[in-house]
Amino acid sequence: MGRSGVRVPPLGLGCAPLGNLYEAVPEERARDTVRAAFDTGLTYMDTAPHYGVGLSEERLGRVLAGRERASYTLSTKVGRRLRPRAPGEPVQPDGFADTPDRVREWDFTRDGIRATLESSLERLGVDALDIVYVHDPEDHIREVYETGFAALAELKQEKLVRAIGFGMNHSDLLARFVADFDVDVVLCAGRWTLLDRTAHDDLLPVCERRGTSVVVGGVYNSGLLADPAPGARYDYQQAPPELLARAQRLAEVCAEYEVPLRAAALRFPFGHPAVAAAVVGCATPAEVRDNAALFTHDIPDELWQALVARGLLDEDIPLPVPTPEE
Numbered sequence: 001m002g003r004s005g006v007r008v009p010p011l012g013l014g015c016a017p018l019g020n021l022y023e024a025v026p027e028e029r030a031r032d033t034v035r036a037a038f039d040t041g042l043t044y045m046d047t048a049p050h051y052g053v054g055l056s057e058e059r060l061g062r063v064l065a066g067r068e069r070a071s072y073t074l075s076t077k078v079g080r081r082l083r084p085r086a087p088g089e090p091v092q093p094d095g096f097a098d099t100p101d102r103v104r105e106w107d108f109t110r111d112g113i114r115a116t117l118e119s120s121l122e123r124l125g126v127d128a129l130d131i132v133y134v135h136d137p138e139d140h141i142r143e144v145y146e147t148g149f150a151a152l153a154e155l156k157q158e159k160l161v162r163a164i165g166f167g168m169n170h171s172d173l174l175a176r177f178v179a180d181f182d183v184d185v186v187l188c189a190g191r192w193t194l195l196d197r198t199a200h201d202d203l204l205p206v207c208e209r210r211g212t213s214v215v216v217g218g219v220y221n222s223g224l225l226a227d228p229a230p231g232a233r234y235d236y237q238q239a240p241p242e243l244l245a246r247a248q249r250l251a252e253v254c255a256e257y258e259v260p261l262r263a264a265a266l267r268f269p270f271g272h273p274a275v276a277a278a279v280v281g282c283a284t285p286a287e288v289r290d291n292a293a294l295f296t297h298d299i300p301d302e303l304w305q306a307l308v309a310r311g312l313l314d315e316d317i318p319l320p321v322p323t324p325e326e
Contacts, residue, residue: 001213002184004163006130008073011295012044013037014281018059019052024098034063036285040292046279048077053102057123077135078116081107108148133167171199175206183212190218192269204272213276216269225265263297271318
């Protein structure tokens, strides 16, 4: 990851579902999902205090207990500080179900960043993190420049963190941060996919120039590239008709080459040299195994050329090579 020395496998586990994203996940199934990730080589695991107000970190920590620390790479995030919910204070589901009785508070102060990380270390049961991202700071840019990133850099100097960066779905702001700070890695969600090339135009060039690694999230754009059926979601909302039609055309071309659309969506981001990994959220062991299998699906070069020829990918887009290796 950048010049940090942190290494990750090309496919990692996104752990938002472990925090009961959209629906409650039974404890046993959450545990088995993480175990399936180890079994299939998805040993980079990304979580955050935001995911189920700490539940994702707690569940992940219980499964990691007793495992050799070098056997996995772990990232979490700062920016939202957790505290117990006061009597009568409104619950903050934010898309998560059946969560602990806590609330989130934005906090990019030096003390807040440190306290947030220390709490994450406790929930995860580890002494240090491999990667920590500043999470969703688009409405807190001034705080990032004044205190937030400097506080995270200080924790890196103290070796509580090995690599630092930003995680969000605004690639233009990520590009600005990469240009202005010494960033090891960014997690960019939804902006470098078969349907959205935004990061190619703003973020990826500056990352390549600065030696910053990119982890891609949201490769399915909230589900549209997983199953482009009517009613499918795109960026957390119902997909507009024009994007639904385009996703369906992508699926049709993929089918001509006997390639599942999801396999193409998983592989696509790796056409750019700055991309180090992709993370996919999984709520069941079967989903983990399915994504791992899709990632190794044989995709002929002719498919990518066909997508360009039919106007579904732009001619200047870098096309993937065979399956990435660690």
